[in-house]
Amino acid sequence: MVIISGRKNVYRKLGYVADFCPICRSVQAFLVRRIGRASHVYFISVGKGELAGFERICQSCLTPLKTESKTYKQILKETAPLPELQASTFPNLEEVWKEQLALEARISNALAYFPPTERSELILKPFLLLAPTVERCYNSVVMDKQASYTLLGSVLATAAGWAAAAAMFPGSGYKVGLGIFVIGYALSLWQILAAKTRRVTREVVPAIAKGLRPLAPSDSELQAAFAAVRDAGYMMGTKLKLPELQALLK
Numbered sequence: 001m002v003i004i005s006g007r008k009n010v011y012r013k014l015g016y017v018a019d020f021c022p023i024c025r026s027v028q029a030f031l032v033r034r035i036g037r038a039s040h041v042y043f044i045s046v047g048k049g050e051l052a053g054f055e056r057i058c059q060s061c062l063t064p065l066k067t068e069s070k071t072y073k074q075i076l077k078e079t080a081p082l083p084e085l086q087a088s089t090f091p092n093l094e095e096v097w098k099e100q101l102a103l104e105a106r107i108s109n110a111l112a113y114f115p116p117t118e119r120s121e122l123i124l125k126p127f128l129l130l131a132p133t134v135e136r137c138y139n140s141v142v143m144d145k146q147a148s149y150t151l152l153g154s155v156l157a158t159a160a161g162w163a164a165a166a167a168m169f170p171g172s173g174y175k176v177g178l179g180i181f182v183i184g185y186a187l188s189l190w191q192i193l194a195a196k197t198r199r200v201t202r203e204v205v206p207a208i209a210k211g212l213r214p215l216a217p218s219d220s221e222l223q224a225a226f227a228a229v230r231d232a233g234y235m236m237g238t239k240l241k242l243p244e245l246q247a248l249l250k
Contacts, residue, residue, distance in 0.1 A: 010036040014054075015075035018086035019067070020097040021058040022129055023211040025104050027093065029085055030056035032067065032075050063207045064133060107214055119215065124225045126211030127236060130204050131229060134236040137196050137204075200239060208240075209248035222246065 012034040021028040035052045056067040059079070069075065072089045079085065086093055094101065106114075107122070114122070217225075222242060230237025 011055075012036065014069065015077045016059075016079040016085060017056065017072045017075055017089035018082060018093060019056060019071075019090060020093065020100060021061065021063065022065075022100075023061045023063045023126060023207050024058060025107070025211070025214060027082065027086065027097075028061075029059045029079055029082055030067075031059060032056050032069065032072075034069075061207050061210050062203065063130070065129070066132075111215065119217075119221065120224065123212060123215055123217045123221050124228055126208045127225050127229050127234075129211070130208055131234045131236045133204055134200055134239055135234065137199055138235050138239065197239070201244065204236075205240065205244050206248060209245055212245075212249060217249070219246065222249075 014032045014034055017030050017032055018027055019030050020026070021030075033055055035055055037050050037052045054067050054069050055064045057064045073091060074089055076085065076088060080088070090096075212222075222245065226237060226240070226242055
């Protein structure tokens with residue numbers, strides 16, 4: 001029997017803060033989580049693992065971003081209205097994000113006056129913000145419902161098939177059981193690999209589209225951004241599909 005084990009990220013909820021979201025392009029509520037690296041067997045881990053960092057997840061667009069817990073005055077256990085959340089957790093937010101907030105005001109009021117070079121930088125930024133998410137996704141094991149159900153079904157089918165075959169074909173039933181195992185293992189592996197693409201399509205592409213929508217990029221500008229991330233060596237340059245993004249921007 002093959003034992004699936006290794007190390008995986010373990011997330012622990014710390015609470016809520018206010019911060020600036022570069023995808024929503026505004027101040028939003030965030031969930032802050034501790035990231036730990038822990039050993040697992042069949043993707044079941046024990047304990048919170050060694051500290052690997054912290055992340056904040058925008059409660060509007062659900063984009064995960066790296067953060068530091070010390071950035072905030074405190075982290076509230078429960079969320080609150082945004083003005084109250086900001087005053088309690090990040091009272092100097094406007095000062096810290098002063099330049100970015102001024103830029104967002106320019107985008108809202110004078111987008112037509114941005115020079116091409118600055119537009120290219122702004123359009124590329126959402127791609128670069130989400131590129132690490134794509135890298136983590138394709139460099140780790142991703143389990144969604146489809147992959148989990150396939151893996152569970154494979155284990156149950158192997159156990160049941162092995163027992164039934166042993167009873168029906170004494171002495172050679174193990175061959176049937178082994179065949180069921182190989183098929184189930186192949187299906188599980190295929191679903192685990194496909195789960196990566198499903199997660200990127202479900203989470204990353206809509207987030208990039210949301211960050212780009214206020215900029216109203218042309219097809220040629222999108223193609224240039226794709227080429228830039230591909231030339232930089234990011235997986236995003238080959239894993240994302242331009243038509244999917246263009247469809248969301250229409």
